[in-house]
Amino acid sequence: MTIRAVVFDFGGVLFDWNPHHLYRKLIADDHERQWFLDTICTQAWNTEQDAGRSLADATRSLIDEYPHHHALIQAYYDRWHEMLLGPLPEGVAILTALHQANMPLFGLTNWSAETFPYARAHYPFLQIFRDIVVSGEVKLIKPDAAIYHASLDQVRAHLPDIEAREVVFIDDVTGNIEAAVALGWQGIHHVSAERTAAQLRALGVGF
Structure with missing residues (x-):
């Protein structure tokens, strides 16, 4: 062969690449940050964008579901380049x-x-x-x-x-x-x- x-x-x-590279700047507490990435801006949610869903649609739908986390959700793709170390x-x-x-x-x-x-x-x-x-x-x-x-x-x-x-x-x-x-x-x-x-x-x- x-x-x-x-x-x-x-x-x-x-x-x-790791979302923690960005979210360490936004959520100081380790457990709170892990909860956010496990529960709201999850890898499964991000994978939908990898599969072709637009960033705008993904962000809008998640903010509609979790309006109290609007700023943190918006940051995911607005500051995505900070995840790419x-x-x-x-x-x-x-x-x-x-x-x-x-x-x-x-x-x-x-x-x-x-x-x-x-x-x-x-x-x-x-x-x-x-x-x-x-x-x-x-x-x-x-x-x-x-x-x-x-x-x-x-x-x-x-x-x-x-x-x-x-x-x-x-x-x-x-x-x-x-x-x-x-x-x-x-x-x-x-x-x-x-x-x-x-x-x-x-x-x-x-x-």
């Missing part, structure tokens, strides 16, 4: 090394179509990718099989004869890796850059 393309997830692999250097180092070794690289990320342009504009390493599937743009989301099919179609636009087993996907969420593996891809659950690099080399990827 030969790996002919590597597909990267972004959050937790290449980017340090920046790149994870060790993950980006793997990406860069693979690029220098001429490995075709692709992105597959759950990310809002409205916030992803900020990342494109501020993080030049994203230009390394030959192509990127952004969930909010295609209105599909991991771990649904359809988004992996969209990603493989994108890879095949560059490498027409590639097979699923010749693609390896790197993601920090176990369920996302399991979904890829179920479709015949190779998968690496990203726990640390060191382990990911070792698993890539075990698959025969030289860099």
Whole structure:
């Protein structure tokens, strides 16, 4: 088996994104902040925007439901860039090394179509990718099989004869890796850059 393309997830692999980075500035008490993010501006709510719902609709509906938290809810997307602390250097180092070794690289990320342009504009390493599937743009989301099919179609636009087993996907969420593996891809659950690099080399990827 030969790996002919590597597909990267972004959050937790290449980017340090976390709502706590913003809300520590807005809610001083740890328990109160955790309650707010677990109960109101939840990850499940954010995922709806990653799947294509507009930020304005999402914000309006949540404010209607929790009017007493209007200011905190409004801040979520008004100050979203403060949640994106920046790149994870060790993950980006793997990406860069693979690029220098001429490995075709692709992105597959759950990310809002409205916030992803900020990342494109501020993080030049994203230009390394030959192509990127952004969930909010295609209105599909991991771990649904359809988004992996969209990603493989994108890879095949560059490498027409590639097979699923010749693609390896790197993601920090176990369920996302399991979904890829179920479709015949190779998968690496990203726990640390060191382990990911070792698993890539075990698959025969030289860099």
